[in-house]
Amino acid sequence: ETGVTQxxxxxxxxxxxxxxxxxxxxxxxxxxxxxxxxxGQGPQFIFQYYREEENGRGNFPPRFSGLQFPNYxxxxxxxxxxxxxxxxxLCASSLGLRTSSADTQYFGPGTRLTVL
Amino acid sequence: xxQVEQSPQSLIILEGKNCTLQCxxxxxxxxxxxxxxxDTGRGxxxxxxxxxxxxxxxxxxxxxxxxxxxxxxSLHITASQLSDSASYICVVSGDTDKLIFGTGTRLQVFP
Numbered sequence: 001e002t003g004v005t006q007x008x009x010x011x012x013x014x015x016x017x018x019x020x021x022x023x024x025x026x027x028x029x030x031x032x033x034x035x036x037x038x039x040g041q042g043p044q045f046i047f048q049y050y051r052e053e054e055n056g057r058g059n060f061p062p063r064f065s066g067l068q069f070p071n072y073x074x075x076x077x078x079x080x081x082x083x084x085x086x087x088x089x090l091c092a093s094s095l096g097l098r099t100s101s102a103d104t105q106y107f108g109p110g111t112r113l114t115v116l
Numbered sequence: 117x118x119q120v121e122q123s124p125q126s127l128i129i130l131e132g133k134n135c136t137l138q139c140x141x142x143x144x145x146x147x148x149x150x151x152x153x154x155d156t157g158r159g160x161x162x163x164x165x166x167x168x169x170x171x172x173x174x175x176x177x178x179x180x181x182x183x184x185x186x187x188x189x190s191l192h193i194t195a196s197q198l199s200d201s202a203s204y205i206c207v208v209s210g211d212t213d214k215l216i217f218g219t220g221t222r223l224q225v226f227p
Contacts, residue, residue: 035217
Protein backbone atom coordinates (compact mmCIF):
# COMPACT_ATOMS: atom_id res chain seq x y z
CA GLU A 1 0.00 0.00 0.00
CA THR A 2 1.27 3.45 -0.92
CA GLY A 3 -0.92 5.43 1.47
CA VAL A 4 -2.58 7.21 -1.46
CA THR A 5 -6.27 6.53 -2.01
CA GLN A 6 -8.58 7.43 -4.86
CA UNK A 7 -12.34 7.42 -5.29
CA UNK A 8 -14.39 6.17 -6.89
CA UNK A 9 -12.76 2.97 -8.15
CA UNK A 10 -14.86 2.85 -11.29
CA UNK A 11 -17.16 5.36 -12.93
CA UNK A 12 -19.36 5.35 -16.01
CA UNK A 13 -20.46 8.62 -17.59
CA UNK A 14 -21.99 9.70 -20.87
CA UNK A 15 -20.52 12.09 -23.39
CA UNK A 16 -20.97 15.74 -22.42
CA UNK A 17 -21.28 15.10 -18.69
CA UNK A 18 -18.92 16.37 -16.02
CA UNK A 19 -16.96 14.24 -13.56
CA UNK A 20 -15.00 14.81 -10.35
CA UNK A 21 -12.34 12.33 -9.25
CA UNK A 22 -10.82 12.45 -5.78
CA UNK A 23 -7.44 11.65 -4.33
CA UNK A 24 -6.15 11.56 -0.78
CA UNK A 25 -2.37 11.93 -0.55
CA UNK A 26 0.02 10.78 2.12
CA UNK A 27 0.06 13.15 5.06
CA UNK A 28 2.86 15.69 4.66
CA UNK A 29 3.08 15.32 0.89
CA UNK A 30 2.75 18.80 -0.55
CA UNK A 31 2.81 17.80 -4.21
CA UNK A 32 0.13 15.90 -6.08
CA UNK A 33 0.22 15.02 -9.76
CA UNK A 34 -2.57 13.66 -11.94
CA UNK A 35 -2.09 11.32 -14.89
CA UNK A 36 -4.28 9.83 -17.58
CA UNK A 37 -3.45 6.29 -18.66
CA UNK A 38 -5.15 4.90 -21.75
CA UNK A 39 -5.32 1.15 -22.13
CA GLY A 40 -1.94 -0.29 -23.06
CA GLN A 41 -0.19 3.06 -22.76
CA GLY A 42 2.01 4.75 -20.20
CA PRO A 43 0.57 7.47 -17.99
CA GLN A 44 0.34 10.96 -19.49
CA PHE A 45 0.93 13.94 -17.21
CA ILE A 46 -2.15 16.15 -16.78
CA PHE A 47 -1.03 18.64 -14.15
CA GLN A 48 0.65 19.04 -10.79
CA TYR A 49 -0.30 20.97 -7.67
CA TYR A 50 2.00 22.18 -4.94
CA ARG A 51 0.49 23.64 -1.78
CA GLU A 52 -2.85 24.27 -3.46
CA GLU A 53 -1.47 25.99 -6.56
CA GLU A 54 -1.09 24.55 -10.03
CA ASN A 55 2.60 24.05 -10.67
CA GLY A 56 2.82 22.55 -14.12
CA ARG A 57 0.51 21.29 -16.83
CA GLY A 58 0.73 18.77 -19.64
CA ASN A 59 -0.97 18.91 -23.05
CA PHE A 60 -4.53 18.70 -21.81
CA PRO A 61 -7.33 21.18 -22.62
CA PRO A 62 -8.77 23.60 -20.04
CA ARG A 63 -11.79 21.36 -19.48
CA PHE A 64 -9.38 19.34 -17.29
CA SER A 65 -9.04 21.27 -14.05
CA GLY A 66 -8.00 20.52 -10.52
CA LEU A 67 -7.99 21.56 -6.92
CA GLN A 68 -5.73 20.73 -4.00
CA PHE A 69 -6.87 21.22 -0.40
CA PRO A 70 -4.92 21.85 2.81
CA ASN A 71 -5.86 18.43 4.16
CA TYR A 72 -3.76 16.66 1.45
CA UNK A 73 -6.77 15.79 -0.66
CA UNK A 74 -7.23 16.85 -4.26
CA UNK A 75 -9.71 16.69 -7.13
CA UNK A 76 -9.56 16.27 -10.86
CA UNK A 77 -12.54 17.75 -12.70
CA UNK A 78 -13.30 17.03 -16.32
CA UNK A 79 -16.05 18.94 -18.13
CA UNK A 80 -17.80 18.10 -21.38
CA UNK A 81 -16.62 14.50 -21.36
CA UNK A 82 -15.55 12.94 -24.64
CA UNK A 83 -15.28 9.28 -25.57
CA UNK A 84 -11.47 9.57 -25.64
CA UNK A 85 -11.48 10.56 -21.98
CA UNK A 86 -12.09 6.91 -21.11
CA UNK A 87 -8.97 5.89 -19.21
CA UNK A 88 -7.43 5.07 -15.84
CA UNK A 89 -6.80 8.30 -13.92
CA LEU A 90 -3.96 8.16 -11.46
CA CYS A 91 -2.88 10.58 -8.80
CA ALA A 92 0.57 10.53 -7.25
CA SER A 93 1.91 12.38 -4.23
CA SER A 94 5.43 13.28 -3.22
CA LEU A 95 7.18 15.29 -0.55
CA GLY A 96 8.96 17.94 -2.53
CA LEU A 97 8.10 20.56 -5.06
CA ARG A 98 9.96 19.28 -8.06
CA THR A 99 9.43 15.84 -9.54
CA SER A 100 12.83 16.24 -11.12
CA SER A 101 14.25 15.65 -7.66
CA ALA A 102 14.75 12.08 -6.56
CA ASP A 103 11.60 12.12 -4.47
CA THR A 104 9.60 8.95 -4.74
CA GLN A 105 6.14 9.44 -6.19
CA TYR A 106 3.49 7.33 -4.54
CA PHE A 107 0.64 6.42 -6.83
CA GLY A 108 -2.93 5.71 -5.89
CA PRO A 109 -4.80 2.71 -7.31
CA GLY A 110 -6.53 4.86 -9.92
CA THR A 111 -10.09 5.54 -11.02
CA ARG A 112 -11.29 3.75 -14.14
CA LEU A 113 -13.49 6.17 -16.09
CA THR A 114 -15.63 4.93 -18.95
CA VAL A 115 -17.37 7.47 -21.18
CA LEU A 116 -20.24 6.10 -23.28
CA UNK B 117 11.65 15.56 -28.55
CA UNK B 118 11.91 13.97 -25.10
CA GLN B 119 11.02 10.32 -25.41
CA VAL B 120 11.32 7.09 -23.49
CA GLU B 121 11.25 3.82 -25.40
CA GLN B 122 11.05 0.38 -23.86
CA SER B 123 11.71 -3.07 -25.22
CA PRO B 124 10.47 -5.66 -25.57
CA GLN B 125 6.83 -4.63 -25.65
CA SER B 126 5.90 -7.94 -24.05
CA LEU B 127 7.76 -10.91 -22.62
CA ILE B 128 6.83 -14.39 -21.47
CA ILE B 129 9.15 -16.36 -19.22
CA LEU B 130 8.97 -19.44 -17.00
CA GLU B 131 8.96 -19.16 -13.25
CA GLY B 132 12.48 -19.18 -11.83
CA LYS B 133 14.12 -17.74 -14.93
CA ASN B 134 15.87 -14.38 -15.16
CA CYS B 135 14.98 -11.61 -17.57
CA THR B 136 16.16 -8.15 -18.58
CA LEU B 137 14.01 -5.25 -19.72
CA GLN B 138 15.44 -2.33 -21.68
CA CYS B 139 14.81 1.41 -21.64
CA UNK B 140 16.29 4.00 -24.01
CA UNK B 141 15.63 7.68 -23.56
CA UNK B 142 16.31 10.97 -25.30
CA UNK B 143 15.41 13.24 -22.39
CA UNK B 144 17.89 16.06 -21.97
CA UNK B 145 18.96 17.40 -19.59
CA UNK B 146 18.63 14.33 -17.44
CA UNK B 147 17.77 14.33 -13.76
CA UNK B 148 16.74 10.83 -12.76
CA UNK B 149 15.34 7.55 -14.05
CA UNK B 150 12.73 5.45 -12.27
CA UNK B 151 11.41 1.96 -12.79
CA UNK B 152 7.86 1.22 -11.73
CA UNK B 153 5.89 -2.02 -11.53
CA UNK B 154 2.23 -1.76 -12.42
CA ASP B 155 -0.21 -4.58 -11.83
CA THR B 156 -3.22 -4.66 -14.13
CA GLY B 157 -5.75 -2.01 -13.12
CA ARG B 158 -3.59 -0.71 -10.30
CA GLY B 159 -1.35 2.29 -9.77
CA UNK B 160 2.41 2.02 -10.45
CA UNK B 161 4.68 1.14 -7.55
CA UNK B 162 8.22 2.49 -7.43
CA UNK B 163 11.03 -0.08 -7.70
CA UNK B 164 14.14 2.08 -8.10
CA UNK B 165 15.20 5.68 -8.63
CA UNK B 166 18.64 6.49 -10.06
CA UNK B 167 20.28 9.86 -10.49
CA UNK B 168 22.97 10.78 -12.99
CA UNK B 169 25.80 9.60 -10.75
CA UNK B 170 24.35 6.16 -10.02
CA UNK B 171 24.85 3.26 -12.42
CA UNK B 172 23.21 0.46 -10.50
CA UNK B 173 20.58 0.06 -7.83
CA UNK B 174 18.94 -3.03 -6.41
CA UNK B 175 15.63 -3.70 -4.73
CA UNK B 176 15.42 -7.34 -3.77
CA UNK B 177 15.36 -9.43 -6.93
CA UNK B 178 15.19 -6.29 -9.08
CA UNK B 179 18.42 -4.65 -10.25
CA UNK B 180 18.41 -1.53 -12.39
CA UNK B 181 21.39 -0.22 -14.30
CA UNK B 182 21.92 3.17 -15.88
CA UNK B 183 24.36 4.31 -18.54
CA UNK B 184 23.89 8.06 -18.76
CA UNK B 185 26.37 8.33 -21.64
CA UNK B 186 24.39 6.04 -23.95
CA UNK B 187 21.08 7.01 -22.33
CA UNK B 188 20.15 3.43 -21.63
CA UNK B 189 18.81 1.63 -18.62
CA SER B 190 17.93 -1.96 -17.91
CA LEU B 191 15.90 -3.73 -15.26
CA HIS B 192 17.06 -7.24 -14.43
CA ILE B 193 14.71 -9.59 -12.60
CA THR B 194 16.32 -12.57 -10.95
CA ALA B 195 14.60 -15.89 -10.20
CA SER B 196 11.22 -14.70 -11.45
CA GLN B 197 8.05 -15.44 -9.53
CA LEU B 198 4.43 -15.60 -10.67
CA SER B 199 3.81 -12.34 -8.81
CA ASP B 200 6.30 -10.59 -11.08
CA SER B 201 3.67 -10.70 -13.84
CA ALA B 202 2.94 -7.02 -14.45
CA SER B 203 3.86 -4.07 -16.64
CA TYR B 204 7.22 -2.48 -15.94
CA ILE B 205 7.43 1.20 -16.77
CA CYS B 206 10.57 3.27 -17.22
CA VAL B 207 10.15 6.94 -16.30
CA VAL B 208 12.66 9.71 -16.94
CA SER B 209 12.75 13.16 -15.40
CA GLY B 210 14.57 16.15 -16.84
CA ASP B 211 14.86 19.61 -15.38
CA THR B 212 11.13 20.30 -15.49
CA ASP B 213 8.44 18.98 -13.26
CA LYS B 214 7.17 16.50 -15.83
CA LEU B 215 7.90 12.82 -15.69
CA ILE B 216 8.15 11.20 -19.11
CA PHE B 217 6.77 7.68 -19.10
CA GLY B 218 7.61 4.84 -21.41
CA THR B 219 4.77 2.64 -22.62
CA GLY B 220 6.00 -0.26 -20.54
CA THR B 221 7.00 -3.88 -20.98
CA ARG B 222 4.30 -6.38 -20.16
CA LEU B 223 5.86 -9.39 -18.40
CA GLN B 224 4.05 -12.66 -17.95
CA VAL B 225 5.56 -15.37 -15.76
CA PHE B 226 4.18 -18.87 -16.22
CA PRO B 227 4.65 -21.85 -13.89
